[in-house]
Amino acid sequence: DIQMTQSPSFLSASVGDRVTINCKASQNINKYLNWYQQKLGEAPKRLIYNTNNLQTGIPSRFSGSGSGTDYTLTISSLQPEDFATYFCLQHNSFPYTFGAGTKLELK
Amino acid sequence: QVQLKETGPGLVQPTQTLSITCTVSGFSLTSYYMQWVRQTPGKGLEWMGFIRSGGSTEYNSEFKSRLSISRDTSKNQVFLKMNSLKTEDTGVYYCARSGYGSYTFDYWGQGVMVTVSS
Numbered sequence: 239d240i241q242m243t244q245s246p247s248f249l250s251a252s253v254g255d256r257v258t259i260n261c262k263a264s265q266n267i268n269k270y271l272n273w274y275q276q277k278l279g280e281a282p283k284r285l286i287y288n289t290n291n292l293q294t295g296i297p298s299r300f301s302g303s304g305s306g307t308d309y310t311l312t313i314s315s316l317q318p319e320d321f322a323t324y325f326c327l328q329h330n331s332f333p334y335t336f337g338a339g340t341k342l343e344l345k
Numbered sequence: 346q347v348q349l350k351e352t353g354p355g356l357v358q359p360t361q362t363l364s365i366t367c368t369v370s371g372f373s374l375t376s377y378y379m380q381w382v383r384q385t386p387g388k389g390l391e392w393m394g395f396i397r398s399g400g401s402t403e404y405n406s407e408f409k410s411r412l413s414i415s416r417d418t419s420k421n422q423v424f425l426k427m428n429s430l431k432t433e434d435t436g437v438y439y440c441a442r443s444g445y446g447s448y449t450f451d452y453w454g455q456g457v458m459v460t461v462s463s
Contacts, residue, residue, distance in 0.1 A: 272450055281349070281453040282439070291447065325390060329449050333405040336382075336390035 240264050240328055244337025250345045255316045259340045261326035263307040270330035273302055273311045276323045276339075285324075286311060316342075347371040349440050349454035356460050357430050365457060367423040367440030374398070374416055378443040379423045380450060381414060385436030395443060396423060430461045 241264040251257050261271065273286040284293045286302035289309060299314040313320055321344050326337040353365040367379065381393040394404035396414045404412050413426045423440060437456040443449050 270449075274450075279455065281455040282441075283453075284451050287447055287449060287451070293451070327390075327450060332403065333407065334392040336392070338389050 239333055240267060240331060240335050242326055242328055242335050242337040244326055244340060246340060247338065249340055249342045251316055251342065252345045253316050253318055257313050257316060257342065259311045259324050259326075259342075261304075261309045261311075261328075261337045263309070263328055266306050267328045267330035269305060270328060271302075271304065271309045272327045272329065273300075274325050274327065275320075276325065282325075318344075347442065347452045349442065349452060351438060351440055351454045351457040353438065353457040353459055355458065356462065358463050359430055359432060359461055361430055362426060362428040363430055363434070363438075363459060363461075365425045365438050365440075365459070367425070367454060369421050369423070369440075369442070372442065374418045374421060374423065376444070377448065379414075379416065380441040380443045381425050382439045382441060382453075383434075383436050384439070384456070385433065387433050393425070398444070432461050435459060435461045 243262045245260050269289040271289050274282040276282045285296050285300050290302045301312050303310050323339050323341045325339045348370045351367050357363050378395045378397050380395040384390050393408050394414050396402050402414050411428045416423045437458050439453050439456045441450045441453040
């Protein structure tokens with residue numbers, strides 16, 4: 239199975255900050271990496287698919303990059319509604335696997 | 346618009362069978378795959394399996410011996426059944442839509458909480 243190591247687990251930041259969240263795969267996942275935002279009691283929301291494609295309707299302050307085993311989600315300027323949990327998903331090979339999540343909190 | 350909603354029993358006894366229904370709207374089950382994912386305190390998010398648009402299934406080997414995914418396209422419903430439940434199966438169960446290209450895990454339901462306890 240491909241292990242997805244997500245970091246950091248917790249991130250404390252302020253409105254307007256630029257933040258990055260990382261996912262490292264235990265082997266090449268060929269850019270088949272999605273990023274999601276999750277708020278308590280809500281459905282996970284897809285932000286980025288296949289490494290760097292912005293989901294329709296998602297603000298352009300969200301972006302993704304990476305290749306091979308290393309992937310990054312960047313939020314260029316945090317807004318109040320961005321404080322949530324973020325996770326990555328690799329869908330390159332079975333079993334699909336997830337990062338453990340990053341909880342983004344207001345400093 | 347695309348909507349998915351999971352419904353389930355809430356509480357299940359150990360050794361019993363879990364049955365969850367995912368009811369969808371805004372798209373056809375014959376055009377998309379439907380995934381099942383769970384989130385447990387012990388293991389976080391885990392992919393469980395999916396049913397293809399054509400009706401065949403694929404399972405995570407972690408669950409294969411006790412998991413079954415099926416559907417009723419006339420009712421726009423997908424079903425998860427898992428037997429021999431243990432307390433560590435306690436968690437939130439999600440269905441998600443998927444497909445080729447840009448459609449992988451694009452829409453999710455809000456999940457249903459399942460507690461396995463006597």
